[in-house]
Structure formats: structure tokens, C-alpha cells
Amino acid sequence: MAERYEMIVGLEVHVELKTETKIFCSCPTIFGAEPNTQCCPVCMGLPGALPTLNRRVVEYAIKAGLATNCRIARQTGLDRKNYFYPDLPKAYQISQYDRPLCYGGWLDIESGGEKKRIGITRIHIEEDAGKLIHDGERGTMIDCNRCGVPLIEIVSEPDIRSAQEAKLYLKKLRSLMLYAGVSDCKMNEGSLRCDVNISVRPVGSSELGERCEIKNLNSFAFAAKAIEYEFERQTALLERGERLTRETRRFDASSGKTYAMRSKESAEDYRYFPEPDLPPLTVSEETVARLANELPRLPDLRAEEYISKYSLSEYDSEIITSDMALADYFEAAVRTSAYPKLLANILISEILGRVEQEDFYCPISPENLAEIADMSGEGLINSSTAKKLIKRLWLSDEPPREVVMREELFQINDREALTEAILAVIRADARVVADYKSGRTVAAKSVVGRVMSATGGRANPALLGELTQEILKSQ
Amino acid sequence: MGDIVKRGVIEHAEALARGEYSAEELVRAYLARIEEKEASVDAFLYVDCERALDLARESDKRRADGVSRGRFDGIPIAVKDNICTRSMPTTCASKMLDGYIPPYDATVIERLRANGFIIIGKTNMDEFGMGSSCENSAFKITKNPFDNERVAGGSSGGSAAAVAAFEAPCALGSDTGGSVRQPSAFCGTVGMKPTYGRVSRYGLVAFASSLEQIGVITSSVADNAALLGMMAGQDAKDATTASVGAADFESDISGGVSRLRIGFPRELFGKGISREVREAVLAAAEKYGDMGAEVFEVSLPSLEYALPAYYVISSAEASSNLSRFDGVRYGYRAAEYENITELYLRSRSQGLGDEVKRRIMLGTFALSAGYYDEYYARARRAAALIKRDFERVFRECDLLLSPTTPETAFKIGEKKNSPTQMYATDICSVPANIAGIPALSLPCGVSAEGLPIGMQLMGDSFSEALLYRAAYAFERLGEAKNG
Incomplete structure (x- = not known):
């Protein structure tokens, strides 16, 4: 029955910016510090304290916007979003309401061999809230260290049609944020969090169904699972002839299910209004130009270059550009190599498998890896020697040609x-x-x-x- | 020694410089005066006796050692209780903040201390600045030193009364819609609300962020100019402060008013203004003419929207600013609650006074979905209109002269039960807050009942020096001496 329905998914992603200080005060933003050791009257919302905007936050957000093809607002400002919650010391969050800093962007994903464009509605800046620590004996305590940590919220258009596309979008977005250098995007530290908006409708229908929002998904896999579960749940309800209600749900990772948190009918009225403590925010042409100039070459551009300049396959160039550190490594290596395709192969099949963490690193210098590729290309060594060399250099890097000569590892072509x-x-x-x-x-x-x-x-x-x-x- | 408390700030500075008395003697004199007058005036919520004396002795030592912090080192000042003072209570006259001691000093307090001023105590006010009579204080009602059955005005009533009763030579107030000027008019003091952005608000417990400024209350114009000059200037901690250069309001103060163009806005002399007040201010206008100023009537038609716009904007901002008083981290918390919602509800219901709750409800409504455009957005448009009206009129004249208040000080309890009648008393003062322009109130006469009458001078943004010059010229005529 599910084939008769399609899902309409939009994502809201919160990315913590890696500024050294908070968005409205000069407290540090180091993750994992002792509770309430990184706060001051401003981020604790003490009576009389006032915010001052960290310009670096604006610059990072603009970079994020430029990396996702957004337009940048020249005249904007901050707004107050009012609601009561113990982790929100001022009882309002300083955010942006109807004048986001960046808007009208997009990014491309490769889904099933096809390129698909996902629209980005807006990116705005805002402050994070604190953290509640529930302790059976001592009750609920508040850690204000995270209060005022700068965030951007990136809202996509409802262009996503599958859990796989959602995952690809998130991966691409994360990669772009890393390229732009605006965030560490560490999901385990909560520096990238995702909310999913999902509705279903019969295939062919142009109307949108009632949507649900699934809050605070902290891994791409959970986001994909939540979407799959939600699609099944919503189609099953429609099949039974029931009506969907607009509500906020949470995802339980252990059961793989989503549960209703609150219905949108009882949704709060946030009473947004312009933040009077901060002057309007003006972004000059010069600032945007300077920031654009500071951005590194982005993955799509690099991939095109790899294909045209080095004859790499689309697949290989996609893999290499998915991580800026990897792409930079490839570029450093390819500069000294006469065998780019071979180099790419070795990088993907021999090196990537050895990288255990999420982000790329390689103890072998790019020049040395290029030399291994070249020696293979020249026929000086065969592939098993290449593998052995990589294994060896991984532990202790040295010029591979010298090793080959010294130990006579070259290929026997005689x-x-x-x-x-x-x-x-x-x-x-x-x-x-x-x-x-x-x-x-x-x-x-x-x-x-x-x-x-x-x-x-x-x-x-x-x-x-x-x-x-x-x-x-x-x- | 008996009458040294009746001297002003500059007089004290001179006396301290020539060693006529010590800072300790000066502080003792004021503490004795406070002891004597508080029973009838109730200007203070807190008097910092011991520390004030310690600080005075330190000041005397600095002076003796030749490392004085300047001419004002050792002079006491009273501070409105909504301005944060480290290790001294800051309650905003609310049960909600009873016993609350801020961990930091407001920027203005830092600047005062850096100049050697001694904070002698914290003064009474309407709770969170919401009121025009100090009757909304959760703790006490400040009485007018000229007639203890009458109000001292508000919300900075404690500060104005303290200066008028010679319990302090100067005081800080805050002015959101007239809260420095109106009590100054009622108590016969000089009160200045500076241009928005002239003085840092960092450490001023916010009521309506886009309207308010910290202001100075003194017994003379020159004192006022000296104090404001010391406090003014951009502050990295308040993004709304302006980057105008160092403020010198004193050197040009005796420049006179010759050829100055002074307009009196028709709209502020009309309905609701008592005959006595109108005549006193018009007489002052005539005096300005005699001194060589060009005085003429002007019109600001948009002022009819000033009061409603003010009450919508200030209440909207207040509803958000005061949300942080939720009983969770500091301040009053209800004794009994079952869950977080009850904690919020009961703490706020019990901790906040009626007028504060009224404004929070009004402001919450004005910002609510479906009403925002009709109230908040419309009030903002009205404010823009008023601003433009002032810009236009300041092309025609240099200063505006008007009453500060429609009437002299009213009786305690007289308007307590009619909020709208109480709000109406702000008609002359709120326009300056909406436009963000400087406005000063100074005494211009005495009513038949012996009560001070205040007049208001308004000028274009950052024209404080001009206001002081014009006020000084009038003050020197000696027309308003009383008490």
C-alpha cells in the first residue's frame, strides 16, 4: 500500500558555530566543561544584563549561506521568541523571525545516480538554550554553559522524498559546513541536530497532508529511521481512513518508533518581536565579498574539476569531495603525481578503509602517497607491494621510492x-x-x-x- | 555643618577640595539627614551606612595621599533600586526581587565609583518602574517632601524625594516614559532624561528597552550637567549606546539663550493641563523671550498618538523583559507547587504586583498572534510618525518648552484606582521617550498650595548641552526658588 503514497519531507538543521565566544557575550564555548563554569550575567539572563552581538557569528552564518547558494540579507535584525522553559534563563530566545540572514539557497545531492536539487528556504542565527540535568536525588538542575552558544538553523524546502534523500542531504550539508569552516558538526556533542517535518500524500496528489515534526534527531541514521517509521505510520493511518493531526513527535532510538509529544493545536504563541536591545543588523557588499573570498573551493566545483582535469569517475570524485580534508589531501598529492586516476583508486580503496573516525586523516604525506601511485603506474612496483608500502608508511612515513630501492622491492619485469x-x-x-x-x-x-x-x-x-x-x- | 546637606554636588566638590569638611563628615551629615527625614519621606529602600562610611574614609585617605579619583571623590549619591549594584540589594521595589543582590555593577555605577562617588543607598520606585507615584512599590510609598500627604511622583519618586529632602545631593533615576522628569517636577528638582543611547543601560533592570534611559536628578542644572557628562558615553556592553564623542555639558552652560528658537507645542498646553501649570510655563516662555530667545508656538499633531503608542510598546517589551522573573533561578519562588507550570504561575502571581501584572497582560496581548499588527506594529508606526514630527519641528526651532506634568503632585491614593487617569499624567513626558530625544525638567514656579511646578525642555537628539544651557539661563533668574 505504501507505494501509493509519497512522503514530503523538509529538514530543520541546527548547527553550532565554532566561534570561540558565545553569541551575545564573551564566555567561552568549550564543550564538556564543568556545569555553570562558562557563564556570566548576560548568558544567564540576570536582571539588567544586555546582549551584544558577536560579529563572528554573523560572518560564519553568511559563509554557511554562501556555501549553500543562499542570498544574503543586507538589512536584517534579531527577534525575540518568547516562551517559558527552565533551560531558557531570559524566558525568550534571541533568534530571527521573518528576516533571516540567508535565504533562497539550495544544494545538490546524488540520489541513485541522479542529481537532485534540494532547496534551502532560510538560514538564521540564534542562541542555544542551557541543559537540564535530571538527577533522581537532587532533582532537576540547570547547566547554563550552553546558554548563548551560537547556532544557525538551516531550513530546507519540502523537497525530500525518501529517507535516503534525507540522509544524503544531511551528509552534503554537513560536508558543506565543514568546508565553510563554520562548525565542527560533531553529532555526538550535539553540534549538529536535526528536526524532521514529514507528511504523506497519495502519489499524484498536489495537496500537502497534515505534517508532523520529529524533534532533535542526533544522528543521520536516526533521522532516516524516524522518517521511514513515520511514513509507515502515517500511510497506515490514512489507509484506515483516519485523520492525521498536526503534532510534534519524538523518536525513540531503542524502539525505532516515534511518539507524540504535543499537538500543534496547543502550540505556543511565541510572540516574536524585534529585539530592542540590539540595533538593526546591516551587512555590507564588502563583507559578503570578503567572506565569499574566504571560502575554500566547494565540493561540487572540485568534483567537476576532478572529472575534467584528471578523468576521475563521477563516483570517485563524489567520494573524494565529500570531505574537505580528503579533497585537500587528494589535491596536494595529485600535484606531484603523473597518475591521478591510480592515485584516486589507491586513496579510496587503500587509505579510506584505514581511517577509523568520521573525518579524514592520513599519516602518509600526500607526496609519498603520490609516489606510491606513480611507482605503480610506472610498473616499478606491483599492487601487492603498493599495499605493503601503505601498511608500512601508515605506521612510519618515509619516502617510498627510497624504501623500494633500498630493499629492492621493485617489480620483476625481467x-x-x-x-x-x-x-x-x-x-x-x-x-x-x-x-x-x-x-x-x-x-x-x-x-x-x-x-x-x-x-x-x-x-x-x-x-x-x-x-x-x-x-x-x-x- | 548643619546645612551642608543643602549644598549641591559642585559645592561639595569645591568644599572637599579646600578641606572645608571631609568625605566622612559629608557622608555622616547625609546619614544623619536620612535618619531624620526617612520617617516622613520614605525615599530609601536600603541605606548602606557602614560601607558608605568606610568608602568615605578611603576617599579621604586618597585625597590626603594625592591619589584622588577626581573632583567628585567622596560625594554620596542615591541610586534608584532598578540599577544593579554589586553587594547591595536591587529589588526594583518588587517582592519578586526582595533580597536579590546582583553579582555585578551596572556600567553607570562602575563609572560613578571610578570617579569616587559613594553609593549611599537605593531608592524607592514604582515596581519595575511601572507607575507615576511610587504607590506601586511593594514596600513603601514615598511622600512628597513638600507635602507628606502627596506623592513624590514616579517611578523614580524615591530618588527625586531624596534629593528634594536633602537626603542625598544627587540621585540616579531611570526614565521610560517620564520617570525621572515627572517626580523631578513634583519634588522641585532638576531631572534629565538623556538621548536614547547616550547612557549605558547595562545593569538597568529592563522595563521597556527601546524607550528608557538612566537619568540624573539634582538640585541644580550645573550639578546635573556635571554628573551626566561623567556617566555618558558609548559602552561596549550596551549595543544601543551611540558612538558620539565625549560629552562635555559644562563648558558652554552659561552661554545664554540669545537668538535661540524656542517652540512651545500647542498640543502640550491644551486639555488636561491645569491653569496654574500652564501659566507658570507660559511665564517662563516669556522670560526666555526677555532673555533674547525667539519664542513661538509650534504644532506636533502626531502627539495625540503618543500615550497609546507608549503604553502598547512599553507593555509589550515589559511582558518579554519581565518573563525572566519566573522563580526558577533567583528571586521569589512560591512555597508550594506540584510542577514547573505551577511554579511559574504561583511565583509570578504572588511575586508581582497588580500594576505589573496588568502591563504584562496588556503587553502579552499586544504581541499575540492575530493582534500584533493591530497593536504592536501599529504602535511602532505611530512612534515613527511622532519621530518624524519631532524631526520636522526641530528644523523650525532649537528647543521645545512645555509643562513636565499636567498638574502638581497629587494626593496619595487619589489616582490609585484609576490606571487610565494615572497613565494620562504622562502625556507631556512620553513623547521624548518615543522619539528618543533628550528632555529635562526644571522647577519653574510654585503653586498656590506651595507645590513645585516643573517645566520641560526637549531638544533634538544629542542636544543635551543646549538643554543645559537653556535650563541654566532660566535657573539663574532665580524665579523658581522655593522650599
């Missing part, structure tokens, strides 16, 4: 030497010839294997295969 080695194997075990002649081609493989081990894996595999066939046939 016909005579290889012929001699093959004949030695045959002489030692005459059965292989008989086996080969009786049609068991595996016999050839066994010869190749034995020659490889006898040469310490250095034999040119193509040449060895060719010679083995020749010799076996001629016996």
Missing part, C-alpha cells in the same frame, strides 16, 4: 628471470604440467602463486601470467 622462476616451479613439481594438459587451468594459477611467493610478491603479475601460460603450453 622475462628471463621470470621464465627461470617458472621453470624452477615446474621442475620441482611435474604434476602441474600434467594437470594443465588435462585441462585443469587452475594449475596455471598455482604456478603463478608459487612464483609470486618465491619472488616475495614482486613479480609483474601480468607478465608472469602470460609467461606461465606460454611455458605450460610448450611443455
Whole structure:
């Protein structure tokens, strides 16, 4: 039945900006400090304290906007969003209501081999709230360290049609924020959080169904699971002829289900109004131009370059550009390499598998990896030697060409030497010839294997295969 | 020594400089005066006796050692109880903040202390600045020193009464819709509300952020100019302060009013203004003419929207500003509650006074979905209109002269039960807050009942020096001496 429905998904992503100080005061933003050690009268909302806007926050948000093709507002300001909650010391959050700093952007994702454009409605700046710590004995306590940590909220258009697309969008967005250098995007520290807006409708319908909002998803996998679950739940309700109600739900990771938190009918009226404690925010042409100039080359541009300049496949260039550190590494290596495609292959198949954390790093210098690729390309070493070298340099980096020369690891391309080695194997075990002649081609493989081990894996595999066939046939 | 409390700030500065008396003697004299007058005036919520004396002795030592903090080192000042003072209560005259001691000094307090001023105590006010009579204080009603059956005005009534009763030579107030000027008019003091952005609001417990300024209350114009000059200037902690250069309001103060163009707005002399007040202010206008100023009538038609716009905007901002008083982190918390909603509800219901709750409800309504455009947005448009009207009129004249209040001080209890009647007394003062322009009230006569009458001078933004010059010229005529 689900095939008869489609989902309409929009995402709201909160990204913590990596400024050194908070958005409205000069308290530090270091994660994981002792509770209430990084706060002051301003971020604790004490009577009489006033906010002053950290210009760096505006600049980071503009960079995030530029990285996602947004337009940048030249005249804007901040607004108060009023609501009571114990983690919100002023009882209002300073945010932006109808004049977001960035608007009308987009990003592209690759879904099932096809490029899809997801619109970005707006990006606005706001302050984070504190954290409530529930303690059975002492009750609920408030940690104000996070109060006033700068956030941007990135709101997408409802262009997403599957959990997979949502995941790809989130990955791309995260990558772009890392490229822009505005956030660490550490999901485990909550510096990237996601809310999902989802509705379903019969395929072909142009009307939107009643939507639900699933709050505070802190991993891409959870976001995808929540979307899948919600799609099933909503279609099942519609199939039974029931009506959906607009509500806010939360996702429970252990059960993989979503649960209603509150209905939107009882939704609060936030009574937004312009923040009188802060003057209007003006963004000059010069500022936008300077920030655009400060941005690194973004992944889409780089991928195009890799394809046209280095003949990389779309798939490989997508992988390499998904992480700026990886792309930068590739670019540093490719500068000294005559074999870009081989380099990309080695990077993807040999290096990426060794990187254990989310973000790319490599202890082998780009020049050294390029040299390994080049030596392979030149036929100086074969692929098994390349692998061995990588394993070795990973632990202790040094110029690989020197290692190859010093330890004579280069490939054996000498016909005579290889012929001699093959004949030695045959002489030692005459059965292989008989086996080969009786049609068991595996016999050839066994010869190749034995020659490889006898040469310490250095034999040119193509040449060895060719010679083995020749010799076996001629016996 | 008996009458040294009747001297002003500059007189004290001179006396301290020539060693006529010490800062300790000066502070003792004021403490004795407070002791004597408080029973009838009730200007103070807190008097910092011991520390004030310690600070006075330190000041004397600095002076003796030649490391004085300047001419005002050792002079006491009273501070309205909505301005944060480290290690001294700051209650805003609310049960909600009873016993609350801020961990920091407001920027103006820092500047006062850096100049050697001694905070002698905190003065009474209408709760959170909401009121025009100090009758909305949760703790006491300040009486007018000229007639103890009458109000001292509000909301900075304690500050004006303290200066008028010579319990302090000067005081800080805050002015959201007239809260420095109206009590100054009622108590016969000089009260200045500076241009919005002239003085840092950092540490002023917010009532209506876009309207209010900290102001100075003194017994003379020169004292007022000296104090404001010391406090004014951009503050990195208040983004709404203006980057205008150092403020010198004193050097030009005796420049006179010759050829000055003084307009009197027709709208502020009409309905509701008592005959006595109107005549006193018109007489003052005539005096200005005699002194060489050009005096003529002007019109600001948009002023008819000033009061409603003021009450919508100030209440809207207040509803948000006062939300932080929720009983969670500091201040009053209800004794019994079952859950967080009850904690909020009961703490706020019990901790806040009627007028404060009235304004919070009014402001919440004005900002609510569906009403925002009709109330808050419309009030903002009216404010823009009023601003433009002032801009226009200041092309025609240099200063505006009007009554500060429609009437002299009213009787305690007289308007207590009619909020709208009480609000109407702000008609002459709120326009300056809406336009953000400076306005000063100074005594211009005495009523038949012996009560002070105040007149108001308004000028274009950042024209404080001009206001002081014009006020000083009038003050020197000696017309308004009383008490």
C-alpha cells in the first residue's frame, strides 16, 4: 500500500558555530566543561544584563549561506521568541523571525545516480538554550554553559522524498559546513541536530497532508529511521481512513518508533518581536565579498574539476569531495603525481578503509602517497607491494621510492628471470604440467602463486601470467 | 555643618577640595539627614551606612595621599533600586526581587565609583518602574517632601524625594516614559532624561528597552550637567549606546539663550493641563523671550498618538523583559507547587504586583498572534510618525518648552484606582521617550498650595548641552526658588 503514497519531507538543521565566544557575550564555548563554569550575567539572563552581538557569528552564518547558494540579507535584525522553559534563563530566545540572514539557497545531492536539487528556504542565527540535568536525588538542575552558544538553523524546502534523500542531504550539508569552516558538526556533542517535518500524500496528489515534526534527531541514521517509521505510520493511518493531526513527535532510538509529544493545536504563541536591545543588523557588499573570498573551493566545483582535469569517475570524485580534508589531501598529492586516476583508486580503496573516525586523516604525506601511485603506474612496483608500502608508511612515513630501492622491492619485469622462476616451479613439481594438459587451468594459477611467493610478491603479475601460460603450453 | 546637606554636588566638590569638611563628615551629615527625614519621606529602600562610611574614609585617605579619583571623590549619591549594584540589594521595589543582590555593577555605577562617588543607598520606585507615584512599590510609598500627604511622583519618586529632602545631593533615576522628569517636577528638582543611547543601560533592570534611559536628578542644572557628562558615553556592553564623542555639558552652560528658537507645542498646553501649570510655563516662555530667545508656538499633531503608542510598546517589551522573573533561578519562588507550570504561575502571581501584572497582560496581548499588527506594529508606526514630527519641528526651532506634568503632585491614593487617569499624567513626558530625544525638567514656579511646578525642555537628539544651557539661563533668574 505504501507505494501509493509519497512522503514530503523538509529538514530543520541546527548547527553550532565554532566561534570561540558565545553569541551575545564573551564566555567561552568549550564543550564538556564543568556545569555553570562558562557563564556570566548576560548568558544567564540576570536582571539588567544586555546582549551584544558577536560579529563572528554573523560572518560564519553568511559563509554557511554562501556555501549553500543562499542570498544574503543586507538589512536584517534579531527577534525575540518568547516562551517559558527552565533551560531558557531570559524566558525568550534571541533568534530571527521573518528576516533571516540567508535565504533562497539550495544544494545538490546524488540520489541513485541522479542529481537532485534540494532547496534551502532560510538560514538564521540564534542562541542555544542551557541543559537540564535530571538527577533522581537532587532533582532537576540547570547547566547554563550552553546558554548563548551560537547556532544557525538551516531550513530546507519540502523537497525530500525518501529517507535516503534525507540522509544524503544531511551528509552534503554537513560536508558543506565543514568546508565553510563554520562548525565542527560533531553529532555526538550535539553540534549538529536535526528536526524532521514529514507528511504523506497519495502519489499524484498536489495537496500537502497534515505534517508532523520529529524533534532533535542526533544522528543521520536516526533521522532516516524516524522518517521511514513515520511514513509507515502515517500511510497506515490514512489507509484506515483516519485523520492525521498536526503534532510534534519524538523518536525513540531503542524502539525505532516515534511518539507524540504535543499537538500543534496547543502550540505556543511565541510572540516574536524585534529585539530592542540590539540595533538593526546591516551587512555590507564588502563583507559578503570578503567572506565569499574566504571560502575554500566547494565540493561540487572540485568534483567537476576532478572529472575534467584528471578523468576521475563521477563516483570517485563524489567520494573524494565529500570531505574537505580528503579533497585537500587528494589535491596536494595529485600535484606531484603523473597518475591521478591510480592515485584516486589507491586513496579510496587503500587509505579510506584505514581511517577509523568520521573525518579524514592520513599519516602518509600526500607526496609519498603520490609516489606510491606513480611507482605503480610506472610498473616499478606491483599492487601487492603498493599495499605493503601503505601498511608500512601508515605506521612510519618515509619516502617510498627510497624504501623500494633500498630493499629492492621493485617489480620483476625481467622475462628471463621470470621464465627461470617458472621453470624452477615446474621442475620441482611435474604434476602441474600434467594437470594443465588435462585441462585443469587452475594449475596455471598455482604456478603463478608459487612464483609470486618465491619472488616475495614482486613479480609483474601480468607478465608472469602470460609467461606461465606460454611455458605450460610448450611443455 | 548643619546645612551642608543643602549644598549641591559642585559645592561639595569645591568644599572637599579646600578641606572645608571631609568625605566622612559629608557622608555622616547625609546619614544623619536620612535618619531624620526617612520617617516622613520614605525615599530609601536600603541605606548602606557602614560601607558608605568606610568608602568615605578611603576617599579621604586618597585625597590626603594625592591619589584622588577626581573632583567628585567622596560625594554620596542615591541610586534608584532598578540599577544593579554589586553587594547591595536591587529589588526594583518588587517582592519578586526582595533580597536579590546582583553579582555585578551596572556600567553607570562602575563609572560613578571610578570617579569616587559613594553609593549611599537605593531608592524607592514604582515596581519595575511601572507607575507615576511610587504607590506601586511593594514596600513603601514615598511622600512628597513638600507635602507628606502627596506623592513624590514616579517611578523614580524615591530618588527625586531624596534629593528634594536633602537626603542625598544627587540621585540616579531611570526614565521610560517620564520617570525621572515627572517626580523631578513634583519634588522641585532638576531631572534629565538623556538621548536614547547616550547612557549605558547595562545593569538597568529592563522595563521597556527601546524607550528608557538612566537619568540624573539634582538640585541644580550645573550639578546635573556635571554628573551626566561623567556617566555618558558609548559602552561596549550596551549595543544601543551611540558612538558620539565625549560629552562635555559644562563648558558652554552659561552661554545664554540669545537668538535661540524656542517652540512651545500647542498640543502640550491644551486639555488636561491645569491653569496654574500652564501659566507658570507660559511665564517662563516669556522670560526666555526677555532673555533674547525667539519664542513661538509650534504644532506636533502626531502627539495625540503618543500615550497609546507608549503604553502598547512599553507593555509589550515589559511582558518579554519581565518573563525572566519566573522563580526558577533567583528571586521569589512560591512555597508550594506540584510542577514547573505551577511554579511559574504561583511565583509570578504572588511575586508581582497588580500594576505589573496588568502591563504584562496588556503587553502579552499586544504581541499575540492575530493582534500584533493591530497593536504592536501599529504602535511602532505611530512612534515613527511622532519621530518624524519631532524631526520636522526641530528644523523650525532649537528647543521645545512645555509643562513636565499636567498638574502638581497629587494626593496619595487619589489616582490609585484609576490606571487610565494615572497613565494620562504622562502625556507631556512620553513623547521624548518615543522619539528618543533628550528632555529635562526644571522647577519653574510654585503653586498656590506651595507645590513645585516643573517645566520641560526637549531638544533634538544629542542636544543635551543646549538643554543645559537653556535650563541654566532660566535657573539663574532665580524665579523658581522655593522650599
